[in-house]
Amino acid sequence: MPLRLDARAPGFAEAFAALVADRREEDAGVSADVARIIAEVRARGYAAVAELTARFDGVDLAAGGIEIGRDERAAAAARVTPETRAALHLAADRIGMFHVEQLPKGHDAVDGSGIRAGWRWTPVERAGLYVPGGRAAYPSSVLMNALPAKVAGVRELVMVTPTPGGELNPLVMLAAEIAGVDRVFRIGGAQAVAALAYGVAPVPACDVIVGPGNAWVAEAKRQLYGVVGIDMVAGPSEILVIADASADPAHVAADLLSQAEHDPVAQSILITDSATLAGAVAAEVERLLPGLASAATARASWARFGTIITVADIMDTVPLADALAAEHLELMLADPEPLFRAIRHAGSIFLGHRTPEAIGDYLGGPNHVLPTGRRARFASGLGVLNFMKRTTFLDSSRGFDAVADAAATLADAEGLPAHALSVRIRS
Amino acid sequence: MPLRLDARAPGFAEAFAALVADRREEDAGVSADVARIIAEVRARGYAAVAELTARFDGVDLAAGGIEIGRDERAAAAARVTPETRAALHLAADRIGMFHVEQLPKGHDAVDGSGIRAGWRWTPVERAGLYVPGGRAAYPSSVLMNALPAKVAGVRELVMVTPTPGGELNPLVMLAAEIAGVDRVFRIGGAQAVAALAYGVAPVPACDVIVGPGNAWVAEAKRQLYGVVGIDMVAGPSEILVIADASADPAHVAADLLSQAEHDPVAQSILITDSATLAGAVAAEVERLLPGLASAATARASWARFGTIITVADIMDTVPLADALAAEHLELMLADPEPLFRAIRHAGSIFLGHRTPEAIGDYLGGPNHVLPTGRRARFASGLGVLNFMKRTTFLDSSRGFDAVADAAATLADAEGLPAHALSVRIRS
Missing domain, CATH: 3.40.50.1980 (Nitrogenase molybdenum iron protein domain)
Incomplete structure (x- = not known):
């Protein structure tokens, strides 16, 4: 059974904080082994x-x-x-x-x-x-x-x-x-x-x-x-679906399961302002599971990490989504634009009823290598910049006189005499 | 005494490879201490x-x-x-x-x-x-x-x-x-x-x-x-000065010393096509050192890690500079543009006779937090992007039919049935 939370219920703040804190990452205890292997390869x-x-x-x-x-x-x-x-x-x-x-x-x-x-x-x-x-x-x-x-x-x-x-x-x-x-x-x-x-x-x-x-x-x-x-430090994968009453419960369920089938420690979360949808999605998950060859994995993930949260107003999901900073964020809403504009932290966002994550996983265009475990707060998905580097440059051949005194003053203040010398010797 | 190498001499390739391989980084042996401190802070x-x-x-x-x-x-x-x-x-x-x-x-x-x-x-x-x-x-x-x-x-x-x-x-x-x-x-x-x-x-x-x-x-x-x-994994600082006969030896010496005064394990390297300049710079370093309050540190760095390399042709420095991928690269040349265009790996480049690194350290504009220890091969200096992240997005509400079959085919091929279902259920 997935976790069920209601944002209006007492104790929600604590329960939600626990959800955010759990990155589902366990120390595999392989650190010493790996260090030994690296040293071996380096030496021999x-x-x-x-x-x-x-x-x-x-x-x-x-x-x-x-x-x-x-x-x-x-x-x-x-x-x-x-x-x-x-x-x-x-x-x-x-x-x-x-x-x-x-x-x-x-x-x-x-x-x-x-x-x-x-x-x-x-x-x-x-x-x-x-x-x-x-x-x-x-x-x-x-x-x-x-x-x-x-x-x-x-x-x-x-x-x-x-x-x-x-x-x-x-x-x-x-x-x-x-x-x-x-x-x-x-x-x-x-x-x-x-x-x-x-x-x-x-x-x-x-x-x-x-x-x-x-x-x-x-x-x-x-x-x-x-x-x-x-590229990044990666953890188990996750999806957050934000849906309103306009969403088809079977579609939502299929999307939640497409994440769950990856790994028993994958996480699928639904947040909705519709109690009816919440119930219908839970039922659809159970209906769809038996037909999947990946049912064992998907069921394990859904039972242990699956979560359904109901909120009073769909805009109440903004701080929740930002705190979760999900790798994948689906906005299955009649009008996804207001939430799309308001939410700041997510790896990749999938807009509307006909954009299941799987389209993005394979061929939408955006990269499917994305920050997991709340890392979208500070990290980006894989992209061209991961394979490039920026070299800055400076030429003060002209303009040297406009800045030389200030540079030498700062070098003096920092107690770096050769820095100051390298400027004053050119003045 | 700094290391003196001549690119035309036998054994240069090996000596240069050793120079490139030495990142001057020693394991400080603080790893376990630090892990303990982090665990302490986390727990208490x-x-x-x-x-x-x-x-x-x-x-x-x-x-x-x-x-x-x-x-x-x-x-x-x-x-x-x-x-x-x-x-x-x-x-x-x-x-x-x-x-x-x-x-x-x-x-x-x-x-x-x-x-x-x-x-x-x-x-x-x-x-x-x-x-x-x-x-x-x-x-x-x-x-x-x-x-x-x-x-x-x-x-x-x-x-x-x-x-x-x-x-x-x-x-x-x-x-x-x-x-x-x-x-x-x-x-x-x-x-x-x-x-x-x-x-x-x-x-x-x-x-x-x-x-x-x-x-x-x-x-x-x-x-x-x-x-x-x-921001980055940082090591000791370094400068590579590439200079020709048009450079003032005292200016070159001051710049090399401005790096050396930072740290006994800092490194200053000069590459030049002028044997005359090489000798004059070495002499200028000795002349300038006693006047510096930072002489002890600068002398230690220069003696242990300082290096002067002579080459036959200034364009021969391109592969050397790319292999060294220096944090700071000064091009003290009559015409720095050809080398500036040809060199691909450096943290930051300083062009011409009146752009000592110190101008960039303080107020040129570019950041002085730069990749060290050959990391400019793959890393950039600090910048605005270090404090931002990219969120990608996708909307296949229109256009879904153009890609749905292919996405489902790939999901089948990868053995991920819920991925395929999440696409086909919308078709």
Whole structure:
């Protein structure tokens, strides 16, 4: 049974605060393990990666080579049906079009003193993309992680993916091909992340590492943050649906379940001003669940983390939505605009009755890699900027005299005599 | 004696690779200490902060209160001389003007299928600014960290600074006043960072924490990355000066020393195509050093990490500069434009003979909080975007039919039936 809260009931503030505080993130206790693996890879390079791959994935790199060649990738990709292939191409086109708009502009201007200042954006040289093996290997994630890097102009895009049992995932190989991934290596786990960060020939060192993974992979990225850039610290996924009486309860239920089916610790929350809708959605969830192949996972998530909140007025949801800062926010309202304008914290917003999150997950255009666990308060979804950096510049050849005295005064005040000297020596 | 390398000499590639690999960052071994302090603050709140402040700073928070009130701050700020006050105002004006240009634009467009997609940028609610106590308390850092937050539109800006001995730094208090810092608390160390991250009344929880600090502060920020946003993982500072025969050796020497005086592990590197200049700069460094109050620090840095590299042709410096990806890059060249266009990795670039780094440190406009230790390969300096986040949005109310089948096909392919259902139920 999902949690039921009424914003008008006594004790709501405390119950809601507890909901906000629970990020559903447990320390997996893998920190020391991961630190050891990273140190091993750093110290012993390829030999360590090969040993760990044999141990964890049962794959002998000496047999097939660490790199998955173009022919092997193409052979796997060829097994995808034409219908799915066309859908992936449509998704790639739409995601690419959206992200092109994110390319940032530089700035270069001369001010009234004659001083020139500005910045330019340039892509990183090489990006690494982690793709999990097994059930969680989603081709849509390959597109969402790889395409912003390509749009940014990254020179080389390197993918790693574990192949337990030696099997390649045809969908993943096709998505990599469509997205323009340059090289693919059959390694996974913390050892693959370490290989991407430090470079373990033939795996080249990458400047940025992105992509989803299990607890070991996530912890490896966290530990290597600063050695390389990473996309984000990710936790379990979540959706917040805000709906009024105009929403179809079955549609709301399907959307809540589409989040719940990801993971037993995923979270689906409905906030509505309609008690009738609240009841109908709860009933629809129960009606739809048995028909889903993912029912066990979805039911576990819904029972443990599912939440339905009723409010007196739909505008009362604004502070609740801002506090939850949900990864995905659906506004299934007769008129979503007022709430859309008022809510400030969310990873991505889906407007109206015919915009289920799944459209955005696959091919709406916006990225589906989004901040979880209330991190939308301060973090953005993945985008082109994750693969670029800004270099500022300054030229005070003209205008030096207008600022030199003040700069030297501040250097004196801070007790930095060589700073002051470097200015006064030019005066 | 600085390291001398000649790009034409045998063994240069190896020596240069070693230079690039040495980030001058040593594990301070404070990781477990910091984890303990964070856990303490999280578990026991104010009591833990008060105990740790008494122990490390010798300050009794019960006596003067944890918050530094407006009157107390104003009284300290009033002790700054008019000349320095005017210089700080000029700096704030110029830094503010530069950062206003960084305010990002949103996007909102309807494509050919009728699907609306875009994003908007919004500021975080509250930012926390760490300001070190003692010698490293620089008013310029207060401006550089606080002003981008104010420009971004952050609602509340909170500063923490340790006051060992109870003394307030007048310059820091004035800079905070000029930059519009809202509240100031007299706490420091890892305990202050933890208080900002989790909120320890009356210290409010912040969404982003920025600012320099010692090894404990830096490690606390690293450990809390993900709970909050942070500016960056920072290491020792560095400068790379690329100069040709047109440069004045004394100017080059002063600039190298302005970096070296910061820290014994700071690094100053000169690359030049003029053996004459190389020799003259080395001599000028020795000539200038004795006159500096910071000579001991600057000499230690220059002796241990100072480096002079000679190359055959000035354009040969491009790959070297990109590999070093220096925090600060000065181009002291008769014509800096060709190198300026060719070099891709640097934190901030200073063009021409009359743009010493110190102008940028204080009031050129660009931020002086920059990626160190080769991180300019993937990271940017501090800016307005550090205090904002992008929320994407999608509306497929119109255009749904153009993409629904493809989305459902991909959901099927990924084995996510509720995703497929959420699309098909609307078809």
